[in-house]
Amino acid sequence: MADEGGIYKKMATYDKRWVYVVLFIVVLGPLIRPFGMPIGISAMTKNYYNVLDTLEEGDIVFDTWNMEFSGYMELKPGVLATHKMFIEKGVKLCIAFGHYEGVALPGEIFKQLQTWLDRYDYTEGEDYIIIGYVFPNEAAVAALSQDFHSNVRVDWKGESIEGTFLDEIQNAGDFDMISDYTTGLATTHMINHMVLQYDIPMVENSIGVSVPGHLANLDAGLLQALLASTRGGAELEFLISSPGPGLKSMDAFTLGHYSLIIFIIIGNIGHYGWTRRTGARDRTGIK
Amino acid sequence: MSLVAKICAETDTRLIVPTGGGSDTYITREAAVDLVRNAYTAAGVPELFNEEDMPFLSGEQYAYTPGYVGILVRERPGATIMTGSHYSEAMNIAEMANGVDSITITAGCYTSNMAALACASDYIMLGEEQPAAGAYLSRDPAQMASIRVQDIYKFIAIGAMLLGLIAVNVGSDVINRLLST
């Protein structure tokens, strides 16, 4: 340690590829061989569960999948757990996509829910209708919210929606709830044109980076409940007693966070020791 | 961007402007090309303007990202300036720019990314700092007036918040009802 910095400099300026390697190992290990660590249930998830629990059989929910396939990977536990609740309660779903990749999602999602679909005899056309990619931009959200049947006449396969439960929907205000799964696509537009205009309850399942922004909407009463990313989905799986991909990934989630904290601590110890020793400041810290 | 283009024109610095990343960006490139071409013409060096350095990469962010990162790795720019709404590609670009030792300046307006970009970028303009910077540097009266008006509105909003705080604490919801839809 006679040279400038020594071990402290190494700790402050470690190669970021070590972060990648360690993160890869601590995430992959528990995914291959889960430990079964306990998890705590947050108040936000309990609130989400309680709000969904108020739905009754026959209620019509506008189920908007404002996510790409990659975003679905993060929201998957929440999406599956929420739909299990919907199926169990017998609510009717009108499913719309906010991204063209939504076309690939129904096959993937309903394949995972097949046991529940069979158990509760939940069928397309009777209990849920997929109207497809209808939210390319804000004008489309506004148009659909004002006059549903002028903008949507057929489902995503081209079959008429006349004679289905969607006959009751004239505008967005006729839905009993909006259930949104979002990576940040049409959500703000929906709040502006549906929630604010028609005062419909809306629940949200959001990716992690968008949660702080949506917390303000939750606090203002624009959202009734918010489910935060993979962790929220895992907690919801626990609450509905249906373990799934969320709970399986919580070990990796925990270890990933702890390893990041350890790297930050190492960096700060190195930074403090190095700058105290040399009086130097390194702008970036690690290369 | 016009200021950056003007400086690049005056100093004969190569300016690369990749556009894309969202479904609203299909027509952005045409506006960007006009803006940069005008800046080079105004600087007296229209021959230095190269439209090939302004590729439209993709309207899809996950196709735009590797295109942008590829440009960073191949061209190794001295500075990377990100303006506008950058969604998930922002972190990819900022980290890769750091990896090629490029100074990163971010002026984003997607609020969810601000925290992450503040960590990843060397310099960041938060929220309204970008239009304020544009107004300050251009000295355009209309832009400066806009910033001034926004400041006035912010004072009005602060006043409304304080009134609402007092009203709620004395048991009245008049401000709340007034501002609710």
Next chain:
Amino acid sequence: MTVLVVSFLLVFIPYFIPWGPLDWLSGKLMTIAAVTNAFTIVIAVYSQFRRSGRFIREKRKGWVYHIYLLAMLAIMTLSGFLLGQHVGAYEWLLLAVVTPLSSVIYGILAFYMASAGARAFRARSPQAALLLLAGFVVLLYQAPLTGAYFPGIEGAAVYLTDTFGMSVSRMFSISVSIGAIVLGVRMLTGKEVAFLGFREGEE
């Protein structure tokens, strides 16, 4: 400019004064806007064909990739239109090519965020140290195991997010909204014409 103002009023007024015929007209206008907006992809496709065509004709560096790009563009478009989006080639391309590729780019984000956080979280000053402390509390809370063994951390983390975090995000929302309103007024009064494709002084 007149068209802009009239269109704006047709959409704006029904928001506050619900009246059947006006609501209908407003809905129709927004539907037209939605469809027109979606057609901007035609501009992008044309622009891409033009640029790639030039690269291929002049055999510039990387011209082979432009052939690949145009071929994939054509295949996806034609398979979707001709065969439908629920069967065969289009669905396979979407599930086997597009979605794994976009998932990979999304997955890389986790590593980049971790390295950016590890790099940026340095207690260089007392304020930075406070921020770091708050960050630690929230990070610890985000790990589910911590909440299971130390339930009290939820209170601290939620307090930090609900006070400091939310106030900042509200601040951004307010300033962005005010900026959008002012920009809208400038557009309606003709002070901002760049979005219409005009330069200043032209109309």
